[in-house]
Amino acid sequence: MDRTELIERLREFRIAYGQVNGMRGLAEHPALTRVPVQVNGVEGKPEHMCVAAPARFNGQPRRLGACPAYDEHSAAIREEFSEENCKDTLDEQVRILAQQSA
Numbered sequence: 001m002d003r004t005e006l007i008e009r010l011r012e013f014r015i016a017y018g019q020v021n022g023m024r025g026l027a028e029h030p031a032l033t034r035v036p037v038q039v040n041g042v043e044g045k046p047e048h049m050c051v052a053a054p055a056r057f058n059g060q061p062r063r064l065g066a067c068p069a070y071d072e073h074s075a076a077i078r079e080e081f082s083e084e085n086c087k088d089t090l091d092e093q094v095r096i097l098a099q100q101s102a
Contacts, residue, residue: 038066 001009003019010017021029036047052061079085 033061035061035064037064040066040069040072 007017019025026032033052034049035052037050038047050064055062
């Protein structure tokens with residue numbers, strides 16, 4: 001029994017079903033909504049189409065913010081999670097826990 005015949009029989013007997021798609025089936029699915037996304041750090045800052053989140057607001061897909069350029073926030077992230085900053089945070093958490101258990 002091929003896929004088409006199986007779907008016809010499931011419909012005939014009113015049995016709920018779902019189809020598993022490959023990448024092509026996903027890309028061509030009628031329920032798939034795309035929204036433009038700005039890509040920073042690219043000459044001319046072109047917009048690229050991205051799959052929209054499933055949630056809608058007033059019937060419209062949510063507009064996504066710009067994607068950061070490659071390495072745009074790396075220094076800030078490294079600083080935030082540096083050993084020095086994490087040690088201070090850990091020391092503070094240990095102090096709070098010690099106070100709570102006292």
